[in-house]
Amino acid sequence: MKTFKIKTEKLDIPLKRTFTISRGSRNAVHNVLIRLEADGITGIGEAAPNHRYDETQDSAMDFIAKLGDYQTDAPYDVQALVAHMDQYGTGEYAARAGLEMALFDWIGKKCHLPVYKMLMAPSNTGPRTTYTFGIDKPEVMKEKVADAAPYPLLKIKMGTDYDKDIILSIRELTDKPILVDANEGWKTTDQALDMIRFLKHHNVYVIEQPMPAHCVKEMQEVRLKSEIPLFADESITGKESLTELATQFHGINIKLMKTGGISTSLKIIHQARKLGMQIMVGCMIESIIADTASALVALWADHADLDGHLLVADNPCKGMKILPEGHVQIRDVPGLGLM
Numbered sequence: 547m548k549t550f551k552i553k554t555e556k557l558d559i560p561l562k563r564t565f566t567i568s569r570g571s572r573n574a575v576h577n578v579l580i581r582l583e584a585d586g587i588t589g590i591g592e593a594a595p596n597h598r599y600d601e602t603q604d605s606a607m608d609f610i611a612k613l614g615d616y617q618t619d620a621p622y623d624v625q626a627l628v629a630h631m632d633q634y635g636t637g638e639y640a641a642r643a644g645l646e647m648a649l650f651d652w653i654g655k656k657c658h659l660p661v662y663k664m665l666m667a668p669s670n671t672g673p674r675t676t677y678t679f680g681i682d683k684p685e686v687m688k689e690k691v692a693d694a695a696p697y698p699l700l701k702i703k704m705g706t707d708y709d710k711d712i713i714l715s716i717r718e719l720t721d722k723p724i725l726v727d728a729n730e731g732w733k734t735t736d737q738a739l740d741m742i743r744f745l746k747h748h749n750v751y752v753i754e755q756p757m758p759a760h761c762v763k764e765m766q767e768v769r770l771k772s773e774i775p776l777f778a779d780e781s782i783t784g785k786e787s788l789t790e791l792a793t794q795f796h797g798i799n800i801k802l803m804k805t806g807g808i809s810t811s812l813k814i815i816h817q818a819r820k821l822g823m824q825i826m827v828g829c830m831i832e833s834i835i836a837d838t839a840s841a842l843v844a845l846w847a848d849h850a851d852l853d854g855h856l857l858v859a860d861n862p863c864k865g866m867k868i869l870p871e872g873h874v875q876i877r878d879v880p881g882l883g884l885m
């Protein structure tokens with residue numbers, strides 16, 4: 547029997563710039579740092595709770611506090627931890643993801659192995675990541691183009707009544723490929739299709755969540771008519787039928803904070819591949835700890851959107867790297883790749 551001590555700490559980090567999406571603005575993140583300790587080894591994880599899913603920093607910390615110490619005969623069995631957490635109720639996916647991440651980190655450190663090797667990832671280098679712009683007036687967007695100079699792909703948040711102006715002002719400055727995230731911001735099929743036709747002429751390679759998650763029939767029509775691949779984000783939390791989602795979207799954006807962790811995310815990727823869907827791995831606004839765990843999952847993906855750690859003012863440690871061409875890379879060190 548092994549006893550893991552679990553400790554949480556508030557991880558409050560200011561953002562470099564105010565970040566606005568169609569649901570609101572923020573200036574800081576209020577995440578949770580998780581430490582899981584046994585045998586003198588500490589595994590590190592991070593939870594980035596999301597109001598969209600009724601989670602807060604306090605609710606995540608309360609969930610983990612409820613678990614107490616984790617006693618197990620199977621310390622290397624991540625599924626045993628997942629089953630253990632399931633006994634303490636539903637929801638709190640960010641907290642679950644943070645704790646599972648900490649166990650993966652602990653196992654890797656204990657076995658002196660990078661987790662990407664333990665999981666037999668195809669490589670430690672994944673797809674190119676985007677650099678995200680929140681919603682802003684077109685003049686501010688121009689400053690952000692300068693911030694994004696080192697990154698080859700841009701992600702632009704939409705869902706305003708001046709979406710086309712945003713794209714046009716960016717296109718005056720750069721022709722970098724753009725991933726558009728509407729965050730459920732387009733309310734009718736006509737509006738969505740009009741935007742897709744416009745974006746098709748402006749080198750947009752993926753559109754995330756054009757319409758609200760409840761617009762199932764509408765999205766089925768939009769998918770059939772769209773010439774740009776459409777990815778589900780708010781429409782997928784991990785509990786939906788992927789077969790059904792495949793009628794609305796060409797791909798899915800997987801986030802550890804929504805699925806509850808690395809192991810469930812990998813299962814979803816394998817199921818989605820069987821349905822011919824494309825895969826993106828995204829993030830919440832989170833530090834390099836959670837982004838590194840996400841980059842690990844992105845080793846199996848087509849697209850990555852892992853720039854949370856670039857948007858926060860400082861990071862608690864080092865972790866995933868972004869190579870000069872924009873590819874994400876996991877460090878060759880024991881555990882998740884943090885140091």
Ligand SMILES: [Mg+2]
Nearest residue numbers: 727729754779
């Ligand atoms: Mg999104």
